[in-house]
Amino acid sequence: MKILFLHGLESQAGGAKPEHLKAAGHDVVEPSLAGTNFEESKIIAQAYVDKYGPEVIVGSSRGGALAMNIDPAGARLVLVAPAWNIYGSLPAARADSTIIHSETDKIIPFEESIQLSKMSGAALVAAGSDHRMNSSNALSAILAAVERQQH
DSSP states (O other): OEEEEEOOTTOOTTOHHHHHHHHTTOEEEOOOOTTOOHHHHHHHHHHHHHHHOOSEEEEETHHHHHHTTSOOTTOEEEEESOOTTTTTOOOOOOTTOEEEEOTTOSSSOHHHHHHHHHHHOOEEEEOOSSTTOOSHHHHHHHHHHHHOOOO
């Protein structure tokens, strides 16, 4: 499956989450967004959607906010501890999206994902032990959401 992975503000390309998806056999493209402002990151992310036509966009933290601020061109969204409220993003997640968040996240409150799920109809999955979302159960939840069949 073709996946666009949008990493978080303090992350970089090649982290544990996209590497886990690659190890499961998926074709993952990942722009480097380190050091770019939000508007510039949106332009880069949209260019990747337009060029690669992913089936799924996985956005982690700030990457989740980016995913909700670009045209996904029909791709499903998997939002990992999305920082949509920090970036003033209107919640543009569709009901076929999945939100994965740790209930003990100290960076982005879990309650924000509850709110996003209620507004959008997106499924909310509690997983992970912190904001990094690199624990085995968080990585498994991300992979399961990516591989979930569309309705």
